[in-house]
Amino acid sequence: MVRLFPVLDVLSVVIIMFAFAMLLPLGVSFLYDDAARHAYGKGVAATFASGAALWIATRGNRAELEPRDGFLLVALVWTVLPAFAALPLLFHIPELSLTDAYFEAVAALTTTASTVLSELDKLPHSINFWRCELQWLGGMGVIVLAVGVLPLLGVGGSQIMKAETPGPMKDTKLTPRITETAKGLWLVYAIVTLACILVFKAVGMSWFDAIVHSFSTMSLGGFSSHDASFAYFNSPAIEAVAIFFMVIAGVNFGTHFLAFRKLSFVPYRSDPEAGVYAALLAISVLGIAYFLFANQVYPSFAMALRQSAFNVVSIATTTGFSSTDYNQWPIFAPVWMLFLCCFATCSGSTGGGINMVRAELMVRQALRELMSIIHPRAYLTVKLSGQRVENNIIFAVLAFMLIWGGSVIAVTMLLAASGLDIITAFTAAIACICNTGPGLNQVGPGMTYAALSDFQTWVCTVAMLVGRLELFTLFVVVTPAFWRK
Amino acid sequence: MKIVILGAGQVGSTVAESLVSEANDITVVDVDGSRLRNLQDRLDLRTVIGSGAHPSVLVQAGIEDCDLMIAVTQSDETNLVACRLAQQLFNVPTRIARLRATDYLTNERVLGPDCFDVDLAICPEQVLTDYIVKLVEFPEALQVLEFANGKVSLVAVRAFQGGPLVGHPLKDLRKHIPSVDARIAAIFRGDSPILPEGDTVVQAGDEVFCLAATEDIRQVMRELRRTDKPVSRVMIAGGGNIGLRLARAVERDYSVKIIEYDKKRCEMLSTRLDRALVLQGDVTDEGLLETENVADMDLFVAVTNDDENNIMSCLLAKRMGARRVVALINRRSYVDLLQAGEIDIAISPAQATIGTLLAHVRRGHVTQVHSLRRGVAEALEAVVHGDRDSCRCVGRKIEEVDLPKGAAIAAIVRGDKAIMAHHDTVVQAEDHVIVFVTDKKLLPKVEKLFEVSAGFV
Numbered sequence: 001m002v003r004l005f006p007v008l009d010v011l012s013v014v015i016i017m018f019a020f021a022m023l024l025p026l027g028v029s030f031l032y033d034d035a036a037r038h039a040y041g042k043g044v045a046a047t048f049a050s051g052a053a054l055w056i057a058t059r060g061n062r063a064e065l066e067p068r069d070g071f072l073l074v075a076l077v078w079t080v081l082p083a084f085a086a087l088p089l090l091f092h093i094p095e096l097s098l099t100d101a102y103f104e105a106v107a108a109l110t111t112t113a114s115t116v117l118s119e120l121d122k123l124p125h126s127i128n129f130w131r132c133e134l135q136w137l138g139g140m141g142v143i144v145l146a147v148g149v150l151p152l153l154g155v156g157g158s159q160i161m162k163a164e165t166p167g168p169m170k171d172t173k174l175t176p177r178i179t180e181t182a183k184g185l186w187l188v189y190a191i192v193t194l195a196c197i198l199v200f201k202a203v204g205m206s207w208f209d210a211i212v213h214s215f216s217t218m219s220l221g222g223f224s225s226h227d228a229s230f231a232y233f234n235s236p237a238i239e240a241v242a243i244f245f246m247v248i249a250g251v252n253f254g255t256h257f258l259a260f261r262k263l264s265f266v267p268y269r270s271d272p273e274a275g276v277y278a279a280l281l282a283i284s285v286l287g288i289a290y291f292l293f294a295n296q297v298y299p300s301f302a303m304a305l306r307q308s309a310f311n312v313v314s315i316a317t318t319t320g321f322s323s324t325d326y327n328q329w330p331i332f333a334p335v336w337m338l339f340l341c342c343f344a345t346c347s348g349s350t351g352g353g354i355n356m357v358r359a360e361l362m363v364r365q366a367l368r369e370l371m372s373i374i375h376p377r378a379y380l381t382v383k384l385s386g387q388r389v390e391n392n393i394i395f396a397v398l399a400f401m402l403i404w405g406g407s408v409i410a411v412t413m414l415l416a417a418s419g420l421d422i423i424t425a426f427t428a429a430i431a432c433i434c435n436t437g438p439g440l441n442q443v444g445p446g447m448t449y450a451a452l453s454d455f456q457t458w459v460c461t462v463a464m465l466v467g468r469l470e471l472f473t474l475f476v477v478v479t480p481a482f483w484r485k
Numbered sequence: 486m487k488i489v490i491l492g493a494g495q496v497g498s499t500v501a502e503s504l505v506s507e508a509n510d511i512t513v514v515d516v517d518g519s520r521l522r523n524l525q526d527r528l529d530l531r532t533v534i535g536s537g538a539h540p541s542v543l544v545q546a547g548i549e550d551c552d553l554m555i556a557v558t559q560s561d562e563t564n565l566v567a568c569r570l571a572q573q574l575f576n577v578p579t580r581i582a583r584l585r586a587t588d589y590l591t592n593e594r595v596l597g598p599d600c601f602d603v604d605l606a607i608c609p610e611q612v613l614t615d616y617i618v619k620l621v622e623f624p625e626a627l628q629v630l631e632f633a634n635g636k637v638s639l640v641a642v643r644a645f646q647g648g649p650l651v652g653h654p655l656k657d658l659r660k661h662i663p664s665v666d667a668r669i670a671a672i673f674r675g676d677s678p679i680l681p682e683g684d685t686v687v688q689a690g691d692e693v694f695c696l697a698a699t700e701d702i703r704q705v706m707r708e709l710r711r712t713d714k715p716v717s718r719v720m721i722a723g724g725g726n727i728g729l730r731l732a733r734a735v736e737r738d739y740s741v742k743i744i745e746y747d748k749k750r751c752e753m754l755s756t757r758l759d760r761a762l763v764l765q766g767d768v769t770d771e772g773l774l775e776t777e778n779v780a781d782m783d784l785f786v787a788v789t790n791d792d793e794n795n796i797m798s799c800l801l802a803k804r805m806g807a808r809r810v811v812a813l814i815n816r817r818s819y820v821d822l823l824q825a826g827e828i829d830i831a832i833s834p835a836q837a838t839i840g841t842l843l844a845h846v847r848r849g850h851v852t853q854v855h856s857l858r859r860g861v862a863e864a865l866e867a868v869v870h871g872d873r874d875s876c877r878c879v880g881r882k883i884e885e886v887d888l889p890k891g892a893a894i895a896a897i898v899r900g901d902k903a904i905m906a907h908h909d910t911v912v913q914a915e916d917h918v919i920v921f922v923t924d925k926k927l928l929p930k931v932e933k934l935f936e937v938s939a940g941f942v
Binding site for chain 2: 375380383
């Protein structure tokens, strides 16, 4: 039986912590003296008060969490926090519906960055900052941060972190203590983000743009403070920097952590995903550049390469920036990009989708089946960087793929049934479940999700959460067996 | 010499057997009493029951005044501890350990004086693997040995009708391949050795031992038989220690299939091997061999730890069309029974592996000893020291060196150069001399030749 109260107790602490995170945009608001100051004042107060109330209410039921409680905690954190995150938006833009505000907050926190807002350039700085900060927090994971800074999660922490981090094999701890692992991951994340900010500034962004775009880039989110996204800057240097950091953020942060600690590139070489990931991106960028050039979308190959490099990497890493309206490209290119975003990023990165490692395992499992037809007596194993992958992991991955495919179909059907054309419905389903953001047609790079009906917006909201928490965490909580005594 | 041997397993007993005939005082230590009894019944040696890593057992075995300790128990760790104890507590001058795990060999300090202090680490499985890998590389050869760090090779080849030299006297070799300096070291016709002279005629079916610089070996072999097409497909029967090492060594360059019966072991094999195909089944299962196309195999190697299984699977594979079959056979009587019959090459593991070990035991400065023809003959490499007065070969022409009949100096390695021995070649100090001995009984006499007489330090 899941014990609700100890979970709520931890949740209350996370909410209080979240209230502190909201102080940052408040500061930004003061700095730029923008109109959203009161919205944050009220937001912080409401969040803090709710958290404190919950904390006092559950004070008597404090207990060490068990692995099973972790799923509930993660599910709760990821559904409750967006509600608080939406408060400043609601207070500042009264005409924004509750549905849209919650959608925007979920889109930010899950690093999907499919916005319902338009005329971003006219929004107060603090609102744009808040949207991007949410992505940054959600990128590495709120729970991972909580495990790192809150001692109260204790032993159960590793189980809880597993429920939040992407990837099929989460048993390898980087350090003996889980809190150290969580701290290490966040530290690497923060350091790389800082580097990203400085480089963005160096190549010509303003400090504010550099900061919010770094948050967006490192979390592979995709929000921008400009309607035109990266086309606003129209600078190859800025695009190159963004590409570089997007590629970095798409690699397992555990690998980055090891590389940082050993100060060597060896961990990347032994990472089973990084090589394939980089190769796949490079081939796709060159291939699409050639495709665009051959189809005379761009007059020169260099031009085609620049557009292809930025947009392909942006979509494939599930970021969702755009430097042009690639909806206008011949249909193969954007579909291939969306196809990539389903599996290109590595497990343990800030990217979404089914992750490269699962794709690799599936390909190898398929080859294994083929081989076993040719050699019925052969003893074949699926291996990743020389290590045998147990069958139960492969079964888990198979189940994951099945549920993943099922979810895509279900979301597509719901959206299509409610009146969207099939391309919009399908690409929106992929873009939400993979936490990418823009799809095609009505939800394309030049458009927003504002055109969707309330029902469609809620479907997309659920799809984003399901995608970010990798299906099982959310689905397990809604099974009756989970609650049975 | 007083020798303590730890471990009476296959390696331990073979070592004991080879050394006991050379007038040494041998004590064998093992935890298994029945093994020791068995050994004591056959050989003239002393046995002690107990663990080789316990100081009291070592004292009981007379370690305090022994000259050489050979630790060849099943456990690497026991061997290492014994070596350390022997050095620190008992001052044993020479310590040899059998180490299976390659991990111990990666860092040289592990075996150095500040750690376990092992003079020589031997790994019989690795020696055997190297032996078989050579056979994969040289499909025409029966055995390939390297001397002087691989500069000179000795190959055993069976002469076949169709080789240019077959049916001709040996001196024609020089006419056929004038650019190559090669030497026929010995010929075995049937079971009797023939010491080759210039006018000895090579006959089909002869087992010819020839020595040449390693890069010329293929050319020499071509003289004695048509070259086979190179090996590309290898099937290994048995995924034990040797099977795994062999598969790992050749899986990059050849297409390898390995058959193992035990499922757990299969699991481990397929984890450790990148390209080789692991098949689960009985090595003598005709159906399995059939479906896995044993008929297309260039080489079939049976390396299970069961002689009968190895023999049967090789016979089966040969019958089904495998080009060449190699069997690992422990019992010497079986080996003699089978070589040159259906089974192309029968390898006796014990004989093949103890060469390096024996080199350390021998007097003089013998650096390598290789058993040939299952231990009947030997090829040894020795370093000559001293001068004309203190050593019986330095400064003399080869024809002047007083070798017993049945032994011959085959080549000399001087610095980086390999010189094939001719009757007027002069031996110099610090030369590596490669001597071919057709009868093991002659060994003591040969070794005496390379000893430096007393008074020379």
